[in-house]
Amino acid sequence: MNGVGRTRWLVFTSGALLVTACSTPSTGPRGGGGLAPAVSTTAVPVVPYERLVNSDAEPNNWLTYSGSYMSHRFSGLDQINKDNVADLAPAWVYQVKNPGLVETTPLVVDGVMYLTEPPSNVTALDAGTGRTLWRWTRPMPSTVKNIGFPRVNRGVAVLDDKVFVGTLDGYLVALDAGSGSVRWEVEVADNQAGHSITMAPLALDGKLIVGISGGEVGIRGFIDAYDTDTGERLWRTWTIPGPGEPGNDTWGGDSWRTGAGATWLTGSYDPELNLLYWGIGNPGPDWNGDVRPGDNLYTASVMALDADSGALRWHFQYTPHDTHDWDANQIQVLVDDDWDGEPRKLLVTANRNAFYYVLDRETGEFLHGVEYAKQTWSEGLDEHGRAIVIPGTEPSYEGTLVWPSLQGSTNWFSPSYSPVTGGFYVAVREMGAVYFKQDVEYERGEPFLGGGEQRLDGDQAQGWVYALDALTGERRWQFNLLSPPWSGVMATAGGLVFGGSQEGNIFALDADSGEPLWSFYAGAATRTNPMSYQHAGKQYVVMSGGYGVFVFGLKD
Amino acid sequence: MERGRDLFAAHCARCHGLSGDGGEGPSLLGRRFERAAERSDLVRLVLDGIPGTAMSRTWVDDIEAVDIAEYVWSLARVTEGPIPGDAGAGRRLFEGSAGCSDCHIVNGKGVGLGPEMTDIGARRGLPFLRESILVPGSSIPTGPNGPHSSFLVVSVVMDDGTELRGMRVAEDAFTLNLRDRRGRYHSIAKSRVASLDRETGASLMPEYGERLTEEQVTNIVAYMANLRGGR
Numbered sequence: 001m002n003g004v005g006r007t008r009w010l011v012f013t014s015g016a017l018l019v020t021a022c023s024t025p026s027t028g029p030r031g032g033g034g035l036a037p038a039v040s041t042t043a044v045p046v047v048p049y050e051r052l053v054n055s056d057a058e059p060n061n062w063l064t065y066s067g068s069y070m071s072h073r074f075s076g077l078d079q080i081n082k083d084n085v086a087d088l089a090p091a092w093v094y095q096v097k098n099p100g101l102v103e104t105t106p107l108v109v110d111g112v113m114y115l116t117e118p119p120s121n122v123t124a125l126d127a128g129t130g131r132t133l134w135r136w137t138r139p140m141p142s143t144v145k146n147i148g149f150p151r152v153n154r155g156v157a158v159l160d161d162k163v164f165v166g167t168l169d170g171y172l173v174a175l176d177a178g179s180g181s182v183r184w185e186v187e188v189a190d191n192q193a194g195h196s197i198t199m200a201p202l203a204l205d206g207k208l209i210v211g212i213s214g215g216e217v218g219i220r221g222f223i224d225a226y227d228t229d230t231g232e233r234l235w236r237t238w239t240i241p242g243p244g245e246p247g248n249d250t251w252g253g254d255s256w257r258t259g260a261g262a263t264w265l266t267g268s269y270d271p272e273l274n275l276l277y278w279g280i281g282n283p284g285p286d287w288n289g290d291v292r293p294g295d296n297l298y299t300a301s302v303m304a305l306d307a308d309s310g311a312l313r314w315h316f317q318y319t320p321h322d323t324h325d326w327d328a329n330q331i332q333v334l335v336d337d338d339w340d341g342e343p344r345k346l347l348v349t350a351n352r353n354a355f356y357y358v359l360d361r362e363t364g365e366f367l368h369g370v371e372y373a374k375q376t377w378s379e380g381l382d383e384h385g386r387a388i389v390i391p392g393t394e395p396s397y398e399g400t401l402v403w404p405s406l407q408g409s410t411n412w413f414s415p416s417y418s419p420v421t422g423g424f425y426v427a428v429r430e431m432g433a434v435y436f437k438q439d440v441e442y443e444r445g446e447p448f449l450g451g452g453e454q455r456l457d458g459d460q461a462q463g464w465v466y467a468l469d470a471l472t473g474e475r476r477w478q479f480n481l482l483s484p485p486w487s488g489v490m491a492t493a494g495g496l497v498f499g500g501s502q503e504g505n506i507f508a509l510d511a512d513s514g515e516p517l518w519s520f521y522a523g524a525a526t527r528t529n530p531m532s533y534q535h536a537g538k539q540y541v542v543m544s545g546g547y548g549v550f551v552f553g554l555k556d
Numbered sequence: 557m558e559r560g561r562d563l564f565a566a567h568c569a570r571c572h573g574l575s576g577d578g579g580e581g582p583s584l585l586g587r588r589f590e591r592a593a594e595r596s597d598l599v600r601l602v603l604d605g606i607p608g609t610a611m612s613r614t615w616v617d618d619i620e621a622v623d624i625a626e627y628v629w630s631l632a633r634v635t636e637g638p639i640p641g642d643a644g645a646g647r648r649l650f651e652g653s654a655g656c657s658d659c660h661i662v663n664g665k666g667v668g669l670g671p672e673m674t675d676i677g678a679r680r681g682l683p684f685l686r687e688s689i690l691v692p693g694s695s696i697p698t699g700p701n702g703p704h705s706s707f708l709v710v711s712v713v714m715d716d717g718t719e720l721r722g723m724r725v726a727e728d729a730f731t732l733n734l735r736d737r738r739g740r741y742h743s744i745a746k747s748r749v750a751s752l753d754r755e756t757g758a759s760l761m762p763e764y765g766e767r768l769t770e771e772q773v774t775n776i777v778a779y780m781a782n783l784r785g786g787r
Contacts, residue, residue: 398566399615436615452615459708459754481729503728516747519730 040128040536044178045109047158049205053271059493060534062108065155065200066414067531069269070334073416073490075532079539081494084554085508085518091540091553092130097121101527102544103152105200105414108533112177113542115549116153116200119144120167122175127535130551134180136165136173144169146196147447148216154266154412154528155200157208159228164208166197172210172226184231188212193445194219200266202276204307207234211263215281215327218258218448223267223278223303225310235310239263239280239298252293258442259292260284261299265329265412270345273362275313276305277334277347281327285440286406287395288323288450295320300328302347304364314364318351320386323394324377324435325406326352331414333424334361335470348470350415350426352408355381356473370473372466373409373428377402395435395451405433405461406453407484414488414529416497417470421511424470425497429484431461457483465489465499467514477514481505487543488529498541500526506543506550522550559620560627567614568624576631578681580695581611584628586636590678598625639682639781641771646779649772656776659761662783669739670761671707675785685777689768692759709755710734715748723760 047063055061055068059076067073080088096102100118107114112133113125119140124133140151146168157164162183163175170191174183188210189195194217202209208226212219221239226232239261241247248256260283267278283292283299300319303312318328328351335346339360347361354375358368366385378387393402407429415426433453440450455461463481468474487500496517497509506526507519522545530543541552565574571581578584591606592598602621605613616624650656657666660673676685688695696707710732711721720742722734732744732752737760746752764773 438615438617452613454612454615459756479729482727501729505728505730507729516730521728521731 037536040111040126042111042126044161045112045158046161046177047109048160049203052159052203061110062106062531062533063158064107064202065105065157065266066268066331067490069271070417071266071268071331071414072333072419073331073414073488073529073531074418075490075492077492077532077534077539078494079534080492080496080532080541080554082496082510082517085494085496087554088508088518088520088541088552089555090520091551093551094123094125094130094549096547096549097135099547101150101152102547102549103154103198103412103528104544104549105155105529105531106542106549107156107158108531108535109158111535113533114156114158114163116155116165118153119151120153120165120169122156122163122165122180124163124177124180127533127540136175136180136182138167138169138173140168144196145191145194145217145445146198147194147214149196149198149213149264152198154198157201157203159203159206159208162228164201164203164228166199166201166210168196168198170195170197170212172197172201172208172231174228174231186226186231186233188224189214189219189222193217199264202266202269203228204269207307209267209276209307211265211267211278213262213264215260215262215264215284216286216447216449217445218260218284218442219262220257220259221261221263221281223263223276223305223310225307237303237305237310237312239303241297247297250294250297252291255292258284258448259296259299260286260448262327263329265331268332268334268347269307270334270361273345274307275361276307277332277361278303278305279327279329279332279349281329282322282325285442285448285450286323286325287435287452288437288440289321289394290437291440291450293321296322300326300353302328302332302349302359304361316357316359316364316366316385318355318357318385318387319353322353323437324353324402326404326408328352329412330410333415333417333470335417337422337471339367339471346471348417348424350410350424350428350468352404352411353377353387354404354409355387356424356468357385358471358473359385368471368473372426372468372473372475374403374430374432375409376432395437397437399434399436399454401432401434401456403432404429405431405455406435407431407455411486413486413527414490416489416491418491418511420493420495421491422470423476423491423511424468424473425489425491425511426466426468427481427485427487427489427499428464428466429461430464431484432456463501465497465509465514467497467511479509479514479516485526487526490530490532490541492532498530498532498543500528500530500543500545502526504545506530506545506552508541520550520552522546522548524548557627557630560623560625563616563620563624564627567616568628571610573681573683576628576634577636577683579684580680582679583636583681584631585634587632589632595625595629598628602628639778641774641776641778643775643778643782645772646775646777649768649776650779654764654768654772654776667739669735669737673780673783675783677781677783678785682777682781685780686773689773689776690765691763692761693757696757696759707759709758709760711753711755712744712749713751714744715750720744724754
């Protein structure tokens with residue numbers, strides 16, 4: 001009997017009675033006054049690859065970090081909609097057990113919620129009540145390095161009967177979905193050299209794809225694939241080409257060795273083309289480009305890889321020879337729509353460098369690009385999509401004022417695409433910074449920065465949610481936040497866009513007009529992406545604020 | 557020391573004054589540094605900044621930070637010139653006819669509407685203190701690394717015509733909290749606001765240049781400069 005068959009008969013039960021060997025959810029009689037059912041029974045979820053490919057068919061669940069391989073972060077649920085969202089209220093709140101930044105996007109599968117807690121712990125909750133089913137804790141001594149980012153984790157992947165997490169100390173761990181016990185673990189790369197994992201892995205057919213953090217430590221970046229049953233590494237594709245490989249000549253001298261190109265956020269996948277789309281981070285050192293003359297491929301680019309072999313099919317570089325830390329790790333969104341009257345497979349992204357790009361995702365051809373936020377470094381894009389750089393905008397010893405700041409016009413937090421409205425929704429940081437350059441030498445496992453920034457913050461900066469036309473990048477509406485945000489957005493079939501603010505608001509906007517329709521004060525900054533699921537006939541929206549994971553539903 | 561002085565002028569003088577005599581940041585002359593018992597502590601402060609304050613990290617390398625720290629350490633041995641003015645007379649004005657205590661608390665006494673002044677002399681330099689009396693709106697911190705100013709004056713007209721004006725104490729995308737001249741707090745739903753004016757450069761405090769003589773201003777500055785916290 002394989003592992004899948006065994007776990008089918010493990011059953012989580014919450015309520016007054018213990019029920020065994022029941023593989024379908026059952027709902028007990030409802031008491032008056034909105035009492036919970038006497039017994040609610042949930043089998044251990046099993047997620048074959050086919051469910052991930054067809055995730056649109058089951059909007060009750062949220063099966064991957066971005067909600068689907070196309071990374072729309074769109075919920076097909078519409079029980080919560082424009083007409084009733086004003087009645088949204090907390091159903092329950094989960095508090096993480098270690099203080100820290102909560103950047104997780106929970107997954108929900110068949111009544112079980114899997115989320116990560118800082119620094120690299122995994123918790124399974126009953127999706128109906130928030131009660132803990134199991135918890136896996138990874139010790140994380142202070143000697144573990146996280147240079148250039150906080151001790152966070154953004155979520156898990158699920159496949160078959162396992163839950164997968166990347167850890168701050170550079171490991172990939174497979175857990176049993178029913179108990180949280182370790183099935184296998186493998187070291188992805190040496191943490192003491194600055195490698196680390198904070199992203200949610202991406203599960204494909206028997207393969208787990210994972211990237212690496214360390215762009216501020218002069219690592220050589222890569223994207224890896226692992227066998228989900230054994231943890232064996234299937235392939236590794238370097239993001240910085242070595243000697244003799246195409247692109248190595250875009251690095252002066254030996255600078256490619258410490259070229260960074262981290263891959264610290266979850267990529268997207270087109271099962272038909274069998275292509276992975278992965279955003280690549282900044283070159284190293286970040287702010288001193290003098291020591292790495294050239295375009296520095298494939299930093300600040302998107303790489304399209306064959307999922308079976310890891311072979312590079314095409315690439316597009318958004319910011320050649322980046323000197324502002326504008327990595328291109330932002331979520332790559334797959335859009336199927338007409339282009340010049342013909343159906344076309346598109347890849348769109350709102351880049352940290354303030355431009356919005358539309359590419360052909362079969363070939364990598366640049367189709368369109370437009371400025372979507374304030375920027376002062378470029379006169380615009382040429383016909384190939386390459387930015388025409390304004391001289392004198394690179395960091396200097398005295399400081400150079402440039403928009404956007406090094407956090408970019410947007411950052412890791414997710415955008416959302418609604419197939420209903422054709423809108424691309426993105427949380428935007430309108431902020432400038434004075435960029436400094438410093439001399440720097442590489443030392444293994446130490447910061448490799450070559451400068452930094454002084455932000456123009458406070459009342460000199462603002463946050464926004466922008467609704468762009470996904471094909472043209474033109475702004476349809478905007479919603480003002482006080483401070484530049486660190487939270488993503490989610491559009492829904494209910495005509496809503498959910499988001500969060502640094503001031504602690506969790507809110508819903510009208511997806512067509514941007515009008516605020518609902519808000520809740522969480523009491524601390526939100527630093528994550530919204531998601532949604534349905535359980536026992538009721539839709540929930542999830543968003544974290546402070547140490548709390550808030551789960552909202554309509555009042556009964 | 558020469559290099560340290562130049563680096564100080566480039567990176568530190570905007571807040572601490574060209575000669576280290578303070579401004580929006582504290583004077584560094586003749587002080588026992590609260591946060592630096594040794595020179596090496598100063599190096600760390602330069603490189604890391606001081607969390608929770610307007611002092612951000614300085615973008616210099618380790619060697620430059622040592623040069624700056626050397627120079628700042630030398631400033632501690634500079635005897636601060638005598639503070640001009642009569643601090644005793646300044647105190648009587650502050651607590652009496654000038655009306656400063658009607659809005660500011662010193663050592664537990666006064667009204668807590670404007671910023672507390674108990675240790676203002678340790679946090680601000682003489683020129684800044686003088687300017688903040690003459691043109692109070694110019695002294696509201698605006699960054700670059702400060703928080704959203706909690707003394708920003710905001711005027712609001714509600715959709716029913718109600719007018720409110722006060723200091724911002726909190727703001728987010730949906731709600732604005734003001735404190736008015738009488739000390740009352742107002743929680744305002746932004747969805748009901750017809751117009752909202754952030755009066756950058758304004759202050760609820762009167763400009764004292766027209767109310768006090770030059771000598772009186774000097775005396776109040778002398779009093780404030782001697783307020784170093786504790787008692």
